[in-house]
Amino acid sequence: MHRRIITPGALAAASLLLAIPASAASHSPGAPGIGDPYYPAYGNGGYDVSHYDLRLTYQPADDRLAGTATLLARTTQDLSRFNLDFLLDVSEVRVNGSKAAFATSGEHELQITPSRPLAEGTSVTVVVRYSGVPSSKRAYGFTSWLRTADGGVAAGEPESAWWWYPSNDHPRDKATFDVSVQVPDGTQAISNGTLQATSSRAGWTRYSWRSDKPQATYLATLAVGRFDVTRATTDSGIPVINAYSKDLGGHDGAARASIERTGEIADWLTGYFGPYPYNALGGYVPNTTTGYALETQTRPFYSPRQFANGANTSLVVHELAHQWYGDLVSVSQWRDIWINEGFARYAQWLWSEHEGEGTAQEIADYVYASRPADDPFWTVRPGDPGPENQFHLAVYDRGALALQALRNAIGDEDFFAILKGWPHTYAHGDASVDDFVRYAERVSGERLTGLFDTWLFQPSKPGAPAAADAALPTRAAGTEGAPRQPASWKKIAATNGVHDHGDAHGHTR
Template sequence: MALRSKMLVAVATMAAGVLLAAPAGAGTGSAGGQSLGDPYYPADGNTGYDVKHYDLRLKYQPGADQLSGTATILATTTQDLSSFSFDFGLTAKSVLVNNRPAQFTSKDAKLLITPAATLAKSTPITVVVEYSGVPSEVTIQGEKDWVKTPDGALAVQEPHIAAFWYPANDHPLDKATYDVSIAVPDGTEAISNGVLASKSSKAGWTRWNWRSTKPQATYLTFLTIGHYDIRSSTAPNGQPVITAYHKDLGASTDAAAASLERTPEILDWESKLFGPYPFEAQGGVVPATGIGFALEDQTRPVYSPKFFAGGSNTSVVVHENAHQWFGDSVSVANWRNIWLNEGFASYAEWLWSEAKGEGTAQELFDYYYNSKPASDPSWQIPTGDPGPDGQFNSFAVYNRGAMALHQLRLAVGDDKFFEIIRTWTAQQRYGNATNEQFIALAEKVSGKPVYGLLSEWLFTKGRPVVATKSAARSFAAHTVTVPKSVAVLDRTHEILASQH
């Protein structure tokens, strides 16, 4: 997945507000911080607590784009806490902390809360926020990420979306479980993550209740509202499968279905390579308008219809579902490590191409390695630390990331390579990880000194020298045997990166 270019607000401006000022009479505790310290997004996240569960009970009026409701947040304090904050862009009406009214104010998309008494360290707390607003009118850090559509809305973006529709500790470091309950006018569908726990209608409104029981990053929690055809089935492993296609997809409907309906087959294939599927449900959503990318929302990726304009496209389904392991279960410790998401998902596409006889991973490596001369500026973006402006660069992060993995595979052999991958997904399951941790694991499992190899591919500017005869010959002659899958892969990655 990729998205439009993200412009950071000035770091100095954000740094000025990193710590909450402790109010008079708040007790002996200290204020939680307004940043989790991500170098790419210093305004993201908050400290002083760890969220366990979000319960969102909402009501949405299409057309007016009016969202209202209550967020109940279960958390545990990580310090003696006199005040704390959430990332949030809508208007809070009231706040309770442990059933007592709390003082609150909003500034720079932070909801600042002062409880009636200091909260002791390691104490479970319950925070209830009633709120409302028009999400499409909200701007946070220069972004307008909630999309109002002709018949509903899309809360689908990366790395930010949560604060546009619920108060959150908005960074992958603080994962939680979710209940998302949303009431919409009868005849309108509302789709989110996980399992559809229940659905009911009353007085012209239908309430959809979705439940996610595995740890989930805030940006992976999505909401899609509109007129959809929803298909429910059961995967061979017994899990519920929910796919949804907007009723205005037109001629692309069948191509989209011919791709998404293969999700259980693709997940079964990926499970054999990457380890057991980490979540409780499967599926996907294709809206008619509103996004130009795909996003690996947990258990239920969302795909732009652009991916299916030229026919079926299993490559993007492989990519987004590989993210269920690489990005969703094993999430980045900070956004500098985005290669751990995109390089792995892109290499999954190469492996699928190889398995389907449409081009081997080596052929794809040769093609992409030779697609840009050494003088091309794309080679100057470090894959392992591309910067916020290069975070979703289709070549530097997606393709070069896949190339790095292929070079690791050649260096250690298939058996050790896939042992590294399965060990990685098992050890880091539901957690957060860094590039350096992956390199260390690769050396430990393989027993080979691959640090230099991966450091060159991930952190060294310039095109690495490759000793493969096919690459050298192809580049010298300016000819490459193009695998069948390249056209689809190129189109997929161009669309994925189109919002950058």
Template sequence: MRRLLVATLATALTLAGSAIPAQAAPAPGGAGLGDEYFPDYGNGGYDVSHYDVRLRYYPDDDRLTGTTTILATATQDLSSFHLDFVLDVASVKVNNRPAAFSREGDHELVVTPSRAVTRGGAMTVVVQYSGVPSNKVAGGITAWVRTPDGALAVGQPEEAWWWFPSNDHPSDKATFDVSVAVPDGVEVVSNGVMPRNPAREILGWTRWSWRSIHPQATYLAFLAIGQYEITRDTTADGQQVINAYSDLLTPAFEDAAKASVERTAEVVDWESGLFGPYPFEARGGVVAPPDTLTFALETQTRSVYSSGFFRSGSNTSVVVHENAHQWFGDSVSVDRWKEIWLNEGFATYAEWLWSEEQGEGTAQELFDYLYASKDADFWTVAPAAPGASEIFGDAVYDRGAMTLHQLRNTIGDQDFFELLRTWVSEHRYGDANTVEFTTLAEKISGQQLDELFDAWLYTPAKPAVPGAAALTAAAAPKAPRSLAGIQQTHDLLRARH
């Protein structure tokens, strides 16, 4: 009897043990997040909470040296992980221990810690590096722009690779501290607030420090280094308003730029009335030196503009567009690059709403003109699935805005503007996608909207519009006064890659 009990117990223990899975060995993090359009952008296996970027820049030879400290949390047991970066790396430490590192492809830095990082474990990654960013090519481009008096780190969808190592995808946002030492007399402008005035460092050098206290996508972090006139103000609630204008602007460009960008605080207040409270801690803009930048970008809290936007005079349309992105694109970011109409369509529609506000053409007049005048090729691109080569194409901007106008006409102003405010409130500081937006639109309106969204967002053909049979190119309605400025704005905006 005793022998039988022992055997039975042994069998039970064996069966129980077989139900317990073996501990998985630590594995490498992915060399990309699987973005449909840019599969090797970003990295798997960890989530970043903060970047501390400390640099020294030598304008005479475009040389950059730096140390970036990354605070992150492992999302799996990690034996190694990737960072997106192209400069020359001298050393890497993970949790205060030297780590091995190697190159893979044209922008991947592979880091192997001296001991694995467990899932949920904190990672403090310190990377020391140097190089001449304008000499580095990755993805067939050099996104760092050397200027006559310094440099610009401004670009989309990739830019961080040339000045700080990162998990470079908008779905992994973090806070930032950026500190840059430059020769005395050179200015540095970046995102967020200036927590302290520029400080004299060693003889002949000044250090500029900037802080972004709300989550920010890596491509929205920027640097403008050179000779700039910096203007400062505060809003009624105490926010810093900091604008910067290249000293290389001619008087005509400078006056037109200031007549536009100095209205940023006013534009943001107006947009707050439509979209809800401004989501960030500061506001402003930067106008780059002539012939250095060919686009504008909604760099968080402080958009950067090509001087070309002001070649024909003032242009508040581009200021409206880039600041609308502070809600649509910056606070609420896309979870994949194919969703970018959620950025550009919304910012374009903000321009249409500004045109209405200024009495220069209603949104309906802008819709009618574009619907009648766009050629056949325009309608072959679906805004919600444009393809990687068309993420900055006409359809993403204009057809995206036309989609929103048709939605507004269908559900009415009350539900439409409640939808916009709810969208940015529910996804504040996070990321989102088209399905989430269309689902919310149906919830708020109480209407079934599949047919509308299928036609305007997903079908590569011109949607029918009831009562618009007469809107043809041969009998196009008169262009609203605001259209010329909007079209000039978009021609430059699309040239960013």
């Protein structure tokens, strides 16, 4: 038998524990992930952010970023500590004005322990001071920070925030943003929303941007470089700011011929999706070597390579459609990616109709006929594709086929009422594929679970009965009487890699 020796210090500690109220003793750490099965470590539990205030200084010459991030949040449980998703080097953290302990954890976690536990429902202000070289940081073997000859760009899906600001990095936790960035004179800083102010002092210029509507963390963007900036206003009164790197070379003309039509295209989309949901609009093309585009809120990112073969307004349609489907209404979990991509692709089909280059039905006919039943394309389930296939072409094309099947099943009146009503119903929030199915059934008054199961969840090509219900031909492409390739197809197909960042997960490696 071992005798337990109790020291005076231990007695004092025991007395202190007995003195702690039961409510304080029940405080526990917030979860290190928000609960998304595709990306278990992404996001965090225990709190909800309402606003990010980012005050940054960036030096393009050595890719050094320094800043102070202020997060306004509310706890959703009794918290003893919590995590933020972040990679740069932290020098100080304060919670409600008091210094907090902090440490790194896992691949991309900043673990924060406040000086006092936080009760559920408490308003919390978190201040993080940090610095570092974003391009030097990698997590899970990749980086989402894009280094350019004249600066750097943060634009990536499903993650890009870790490289430039600490956050609760998941679309389920949206917030408003103030982004103020100081850069050397002659260099610009582009971000989301409206440009509130610019000021210059001692060789530096500060650009202050504001996004006053809730925004998912991956949709926040930062681009620093030498840009030519254009300004316009849509017919509906929305200010448009576009920015083009000054060294786009031969891609410059095609990029401008596409993106300068942003206002026109956004106004056209309102006829299908309802009023444009934000007070700012535009796009930007930095001199990156990447090949993808991204629907960063109010100001999509486009890579120069997207315009290598000339102007492509279909690409602009895709990214602007996301302002409603993906930005205004975000995914509840990343498996709900069809809510983003199937609808943005279908908007391209509608644009093809508008341009007289093939109707949505003709494009659907061609997509269905051009892929035989044994094509692996049909094994991907757009309604839950898995993280390895999150940006697979089937999520786009088969996802749009599901919408054409829905349109033919319920008729144009209900179909277009759904397209417009869905973003309004779930505005500034998030939703799932199941939510959409229930919404479509409510509007149409029809049972649609079988239709969506066939087109979104079965790992096989829908057979002749389903094709007949969707008014799709059963003749294979290349045979007599089979659908011909629509005139718009090459432009649509040119955007197939629109979110292909380098691998199946959308990561830049």
